[in-house]
Amino acid sequence: MKEERVAICPGSFDPVTLGHLDIIRRSCKLFDKVIVAVLDNPEKKTAFTAEERMDMLHRCTLNLPQVEIDSFHGLLAEYARQKQAVAVVRGLRALSDFEYEFQMSLTNRNLNPNLETIFFNTQAENMFLSSSVVKQIAVFGGDISKCVPQCIMQDINDRIYAGGNKHE
Template identity: 55%
Template sequence: MMSLQIRKERVAIYPGTFDPVTMGHMDIIQRAAKQFDRLIVAVLNNLSKNPLFSVEERTDLLRQATQDIPNVEVDSFRDLLVNYVRQKDAQVIVRGIRTVTDFEYELQNASINHNLDPDAETIFMMTNPKYSYLSSSVVKEIAHFGGNVSDFVTPEVEQAMKLKFKRMDGEMKP
C-alpha cells in the first residue's frame, strides 16, 4: 500500500520598509520567489521612521513591481515580525545582505527573532554585486535633487518619486 505524503506549502516572508522598493530589493524578491512556493513581501509600518511614501503607496508600488511574479504577494504589518510570520504560517524570513555591516545588523535581528520563536528561520541572500551600493535612502536623496534614478528603481517608482518630490517642493515654496 502506497502512502500519500502531503507536502506543506513553503512560505517565506521578505519584510522591509521598501521606501521605495529598489532594484536591489527586486533582485532579492525575484531570486527568493524561485526558492519558495509563496513569497510574501511584507511592508513594515515602522512608527519610528518618517517615510517618503505611505504604507499604502509602498504596497501599491510593490504590487506593480511584482505583478509578473505569480507566487509573490504583497502585504503590510505593524507587529513583531515573528508574530506576523506565525500569522501567515510561514517558515522562513528572507533578508538581503549587501555589506558586512548589513550582516551584523541582520544577524542580531535573526538571533532575536529565533529567541522569540525558535521556529522562525532566517535565510540571508547576498545582493547581486551590481546593487551592493544601493539603498532606498541613497535613491531618495538622488531623486530629491533631480538626479536620474532610472537604473535604481522601476519606472513606476521613478514616476511616483518625481510626483512626490514635485508636490513637496510646491508645498515648500511661498
C-alpha cells in the same frame, strides 16, 4: 499533500529598489509563496505611506504570481507565526548589514524557534543601492532609472523631487 513553504521578505520599501526586487525574485525560486511585508511603523518618517508602498510593490511584482503584498506592525517573529512562514529572507549589501541582520535573526529565532533566516548576497550592481540613496538622488533631480523599476519612477520623482508633501 506537500505543505506550502512560505517566506517573508520584510522591509520598509520606501521606495522599492531594483535591489529589493532582485531579492524578491530570487526568493521566489526557493519558496512556494513569498510575502513581501511592508513595515508600517508610524514612528518612522517615510516618503510614502504604507498603502502607497504596497501599491508600488504590487505594480513591481505583477510578473511574480507567488508574491503576496502585505503590511505589518509589531514583531516580525509573531507576524511570521500568523502567516505560517518558515523563513525570513534578507538581502546583505555589506559586512555592516550582516551584524545588524544576524542580531535580528537570532532575536526572531528566540521568539519563534520554527523561523529560519536566509541571507542573500546582493548582486554587485546593487551593492550601493538603498531606499535612502534613491531618495537622496531624487531630491536633487538625479537619474534614478538604474535604481528603481521603471513603473514607479514617476511616483518617486513626483513625491521627492517635485517637493510633494512628505508623509509624516
